[in-house]
Structures are given as C-alpha cells and as structure tokens.
Amino acid sequence: xxxxxxxxxxAASAVxxxxxxxxDALGYIYVSMVCAGVxxxxxxxxxxxxxxxxxxxxxxxxxxxxxxxxVIDGRPEPEEEPVARxxxxxxxxxxxxxRESP
Numbered sequence: 001x002x003x004x005x006x007x008x009x010x011a012a013s014a015v016x017x018x019x020x021x022x023x024d025a026l027g028y029i030y031v032s033m034v035c036a037g038v039x040x041x042x043x044x045x046x047x048x049x050x051x052x053x054x055x056x057x058x059x060x061x062x063x064x065x066x067x068x069x070x071v072i073d074g075r076p077e078p079e080e081e082p083v084a085r086x087x088x089x090x091x092x093x094x095x096x097x098x099r100e101s102p
Contacts, residue, residue, distance in 0.1 A: 002046045009039035 013035035020028030 002042055002049070006039045006042040006046065009035045009042065013039065 013032045016028045016032035016035060020026065020032060
C-alpha cells in the first residue's frame with residue numbers, strides 16, 4: 001500500500017510539474033517538489049519495513065553465499081604470480097608472445 005502511495009505521489013508530482021511549466025506558475029512547481037519529497041520518504045519507509053519482514057531462512061541463505069576474495073591494502077589478493085614488467089631484451093619478448101619479433 002505504501003509503495004502504491006509513493007507511485008501516486010510521483011505521478012502527481014509529474015502532473016504538477018507540467019502544469020507549472022505550462023501555466024508559468026511557480027506554486028505548481030513547489031507542490032511538485034513537495035510531492036516528490038514525500039514520495040521519497042515513503043519509499044525509504046517502505047524499504048525499511050520490507051527489511052524487517054524478511055523471513056529468517058532468507059537471511060540464512062544470504063550468509064551461506066561464498067565470500068569475496070581476501071583484500072590486502074585495498075587491492076584483491078592476486079591469484080597467480082604477476083608477470084614482470086620492465087625494459088627491453090629477451091625477457092620482454094618472452095613476456096609478449098603475441099608480438100612478432102622484427
């Protein structure tokens with residue numbers, strides 16, 4: 001019901017905004033902003049109420065999902081050894097097998 005009220009408030013806000021532009025009336029535009037703000041508050045309340053009503057098995061399923069890889073210093077831990085980057089020479093040619101040698 002709260003979601004429907006938020007949807008109707010957004011629709012009313014859009015209508016008021018169009019009326020404000022067409023009639024060049026600032027009052028309609030202010031009413032449009034108020035309707036949009038109340039709709040935003042209604043959506044926040046709706047989300048908070050929906051989280052409280054989440055059944056316990058669903059919360060348990062969320063906890064069973066695999067975790068993210070470990071993070072060190074803000075960067076994910078590498079899965080394999082990094083390839084050395086640097087100057088030229090034979091090592092550089094071996095590091096890039098897709099390029100043909102001149």
